[in-house]
Amino acid sequence: MPAETVHLDGHIVDSLTLSKVLDIILRDGGHYRITEFKIGATRADLSHAAISVSAGTSEALEQILRQIQQHGASRVTGDAKTEHAPADGVFPDGFYVTTNLETSVRLSGKWLPVEPIEMDCGVVIKASDLAIAAECHPMHHVCKGDRVVVGSDGVRVSPLDHAESPGVFGFMGSSVSTERPKELVVAAIVEAMQAARKENRKILFVGGPAILHTGAGPQLEAILAAGWIDVLFAGNALATHDIEQALFGTSLGVGMDTGAQAAHGHENHLRAINTIRRAGSIRNAVDLGILTSGIMHACIVHKVPYVLAGSIRDDGPLPDVITDSVIAQDAMRELVRGVGVALMVATTLHSVATGNLLPASVRTICVDSDADTVVKLMDRGTHQAYGLVTDCEFFLKELAARLPGVRQ
Amino acid sequence: MPAETVHLDGHIVDSLTLSKVLDIILRDGGHYRITEFKIGATRADLSHAAISVSAGTSEALEQILRQIQQHGASRVTGDAKTEHAPADGVFPDGFYVTTNLETSVRLSGKWLPVEPIEMDCGVVIKASDLAIAAECHPMHHVCKGDRVVVGSDGVRVSPLDHAESPGVFGFMGSSVSTERPKELVVAAIVEAMQAARKENRKILFVGGPAILHTGAGPQLEAILAAGWIDVLFAGNALATHDIEQALFGTSLGVGMDTGAQAAHGHENHLRAINTIRRAGSIRNAVDLGILTSGIMHACIVHKVPYVLAGSIRDDGPLPDVITDSVIAQDAMRELVRGVGVALMVATTLHSVATGNLLPASVRTICVDSDADTVVKLMDRGTHQAYGLVTDCEFFLKELAARLPGVRQ
Amino acid sequence: MPAETVHLDGHIVDSLTLSKVLDIILRDGGHYRITEFKIGATRADLSHAAISVSAGTSEALEQILRQIQQHGASRVTGDAKTEHAPADGVFPDGFYVTTNLETSVRLSGKWLPVEPIEMDCGVVIKASDLAIAAECHPMHHVCKGDRVVVGSDGVRVSPLDHAESPGVFGFMGSSVSTERPKELVVAAIVEAMQAARKENRKILFVGGPAILHTGAGPQLEAILAAGWIDVLFAGNALATHDIEQALFGTSLGVGMDTGAQAAHGHENHLRAINTIRRAGSIRNAVDLGILTSGIMHACIVHKVPYVLAGSIRDDGPLPDVITDSVIAQDAMRELVRGVGVALMVATTLHSVATGNLLPASVRTICVDSDADTVVKLMDRGTHQAYGLVTDCEFFLKELAARLPGVRQ
């Protein structure tokens, strides 16, 4: 029976990495024999395991090895293999598919980091006389002739450390229950945002229009104005209803001070869009004094870059909306560099899209009133994601109250 | 084709009563001819309609007439018919089944109000030499030989007025969306509670254990202490986790100040129950100085009557729990008399049970984080019910902040 | 106090139109006096009401009149007013915003139908020497100088008849409960599809990727192959996972015959996309014999037109995906002409987008396992929409079993 020995290093017991690797071997019909095992005696010590993996056929063995490699099992390996892309936007067959974990490829005996890491991409080798680099690219970026890594030889993935210290995020773990004290979670999010500030990592906010419909727009505006957000991702709807509220005092036609449907209110969001289209852009509307408050106004005034990504359910859309989804995705890709904390509030589409672009090491918090949405976001392999099933209205109110310097 | 003329009076257009009656006639295969119609010219004026209803057979006609009668269509009628109950806890065949709308029965040519009205009950006629009364009783109350109304002759139901003035409750209508400004709804609830106070009607609070798990116990305790609640309905779980928190600072073992699972925490609720069982009752535990804070403590100290109704998922239970569901229901039945506002927070079982006991005229507000639960509660024919899909934690915090005199 | 008389005609009692109009008048602070009222004596007869509406100011009155006009209240009116569009993609201020109900505008004393009606658009008057037409256009279609209707003078909206005969769709009404016999609903959908066939109206299917993940792809393929679907709207995900399943037997890497995660399965959807990108298009892949089964294959073979609309969460995407949301929306706009029945299964984004484009008269059925999604779809003003909270897997299986001629 074909066999090969792999090595696992790190906090492999408490991170569950060892369990997961053994589980995959058995699940896929293989067998294992642990030939060496040195457990870290204390929390700080690293463990090491050597595992001999065997399977019925070489193909089956190869499949298992490639699977467990994605969880950090390293093979004694040669260099990565590459092939040329056969056409623009097309990878060679058998291209290596990235995870969102820290990854390196071995070329000429040296390990190169793959940067910026993003899941479901390919690895393109860019070499000049002076330098060689392993770049992570989505499929549509690749150009005919690019050297792309194929197979999994010479690829190494580092598992996430079991990083969480005891505390609120620790206890949240896999749970998304509404039946927990959520104020504590908000306090922990504030700490995470403050920690990101200290480490010079950016804070990304991804939001949906329910923020406006529930009347929480002013809270988000105040958080932006206080400088707590570095990047905003949203769609036409959030921006439109924000501008509707700034211009007409309604959101989807519902008066924010009365809760009642305003006369003609349902038209207000179209008139808001038309007004901005006439001005040419949100920035122009601010400059012309047409738009004087709200979330988008705060972005312009406080120089917070944003991506408004289009979707087929958009009215208008606003001129600032990037209607081509591939271009919008690339714009988001640029702005996620350096993000340390991502808050995703009341939007499935934009949250999932953003989650796809983030490395596993970014601390991600998903807030939605629908448990299904939160579960869906958490299921997508975003490793450091925490879900909070609650109201965006009360969440943002509580967050604004706890963040230092937010004017209420 | 057999036909009969019925009359509809009141705000029958804007309350949708007329539409509903015509709808039922057609749905059940009948035909109608509107023979008289006088519409109220302004909002204050009443309307009147005379409708000739016909159907293929007398039986079909009778069925239609009985249906629409429950929405206020009155027949030219003689006295109600009665039969004797054949056994204890058994109604005669064909007993009239009550709705939760104001109802009268005609006896000896006089209309008697059925009191206290409750849906899914029977009407028992209690007559002495001096007086005659029409009482509403659940099935298990009836005694062999009681005179019970059968059929629908001589029964009159008054439709609810289209009572809502424009305002927040008006806009909530059928909607239970999370995507609304909920602070406005909380403000409206505060107004409704203040109005009930002025009218000397009681305020009933029905709650589930998530109030404790989310850390909102102190908010409810403060609302009770400020005198805003006249009756509390709950189960073993709310009381147990409240006492657990008072004794150990945890709820289901989760520390309310840390969010973390306390060591041995999952045992704390059992130790809390055991402590109270040893004391003999919650009141004894308060008197002995064992229980010194929390919701149940506030009920004892502020003399707020409560029913703790048992269920098969209970641990213990606490000695104050009424384990027999029929006895518990009767205890609740007593205490709902005079209730004007019912707040139902984070419990399906107790909310539905309470809803079953309330007249349609009680303003009922259901708060739950799960839209399904709220929809289920609203679907059960409770007429003046408003659903709010949100967190009980944030809801109670906001309510406590807005109710005058609540110490925070 | 300024006053004006409007007229309401049709099945205004049982369609609730009269109630709604009176409700709006009061809600917005107006008063009414019903000056004439002739109720239809039987179901077939039309009713007529003349209502004198008054309000505190002319502006307030005008606002009320414009609101109720959208529900069919007609004013004695002159011609519609128009203004020229100030720029490409910008309507003149005060442009009339369409509903999804049948609408006409009055020009030179003649009523012209607005076609094709779509909500949240403007009305552009296209006149030549020979003809004049009122066209409904979304904002981005309008060109500088186009004549656009402004205000609401000379605009008439026809309320939907209370069309539902008694039956399953009648009973579904506002309810989306899972606690109903759903097989009956499936039977009613089959009838509706057969009725659309007889009337030569198209059947539109809008679907999400959960159809594939749950293993229901073959059912949808069979329904397509039997000719029951005329147009398909979906996104990159549905097509990708369909092709993944055709090429690799997995969906998101889960083996459809085992339920287990296939080795490397999570990469399969990327390899599927890459394969089609290499072929150039789905059609090419079919022609080259690469793609030989599945939903997209059935569309190609059976000549069912489709729109695959892009979104920012897409991998790849497939070359057939229209990545620009405005262009995709326009492609959908073309294909919804003549649709009589729309089935929307397991997708919020595409369902809402499609609902925005459909006239109110199209019978729309939304199927989703999440009640929140269904409620959201139903709340968006799509008038003849019915929601079904259930599994797409079992729904499609049941539908395939009941549709004549579907091979299983």
Add this chain to the structure above:
Amino acid sequence: MPAETVHLDGHIVDSLTLSKVLDIILRDGGHYRITEFKIGATRADLSHAAISVSAGTSEALEQILRQIQQHGASRVTGDAKTEHAPADGVFPDGFYVTTNLETSVRLSGKWLPVEPIEMDCGVVIKASDLAIAAECHPMHHVCKGDRVVVGSDGVRVSPLDHAESPGVFGFMGSSVSTERPKELVVAAIVEAMQAARKENRKILFVGGPAILHTGAGPQLEAILAAGWIDVLFAGNALATHDIEQALFGTSLGVGMDTGAQAAHGHENHLRAINTIRRAGSIRNAVDLGILTSGIMHACIVHKVPYVLAGSIRDDGPLPDVITDSVIAQDAMRELVRGVGVALMVATTLHSVATGNLLPASVRTICVDSDADTVVKLMDRGTHQAYGLVTDCEFFLKELAARLPGVRQ
């Protein structure tokens, strides 16, 4: 710093037991040093670890040791300590609280199994001249003077093996997504039921009234008639709507063959209850020929024992309902002995109550259309529970189709 060495044996890596134990030590502020470690080289081999645990104080250490003991960490130990119960229904302070895992206590140097194991109970030692036994009892069972285990000395808990072989239940794991192929899960449930049959273990069905409302009653009746269910747990509602359907063809008044509200339908369930109350019991109604079909009829005819447990939302109730929740719980406690598979369909209350009574080794499958309910059930520490978010109607239809011998 106080320290003590504990031992862990078994499949402690792949069952995650080791990880969990180390996690608890750190979480509660302790430190560990792994002093011995022998990993099982292959899947079949057991592992062993000796862990020296230390903490700041003896109390803190003791707390940690008691926590990890519940996950199988065994201390070098003397006999269990016992105290006498101070009153009927009251445990001594510090009573040991059971988990639902296999447990033994050490008395006079011998290990006695605690039977029947149930979580959240106490351990009562019953000794006679001839024998000594450790019995698991809920709080209300204990009698004054009973010897009850206190503290955790001399108590040993066996962790569940990582029993799942690869397969459908393996893949379901923590997932409750609707986006999975559910037919495969139904097939796996059928296998589990067949396996239970072979091992002479009972199959328990716990059901809610939505089974009737959705029209799935006949499916469950057929499964019962084919002998696939050994015990039925339900409430008044399931039995009432079942009998309503048998007597009147409706469920909550909705005609199962039409989907429409029957005339007077909402009264039918009350008339059904009244009929059975008059007959005296369900069995009498069957014997008298009044009840001739349905689920309850099948239970009587096929001698399937059932518990109908009362709740405060019940109408009536039926005479067979056990209205006292403590007595009902005890009746359920009797019948869960010997259960190998528990199916819980469309009921939160009865599912949670039953889950509380079952040992961790019983394979439990929860089916509900609401993901929140399933998550709630899974979160309650029932170890071998699998959640399926789907329709009970389609689930039972599919189950009936796949179970051998079910007549459809």
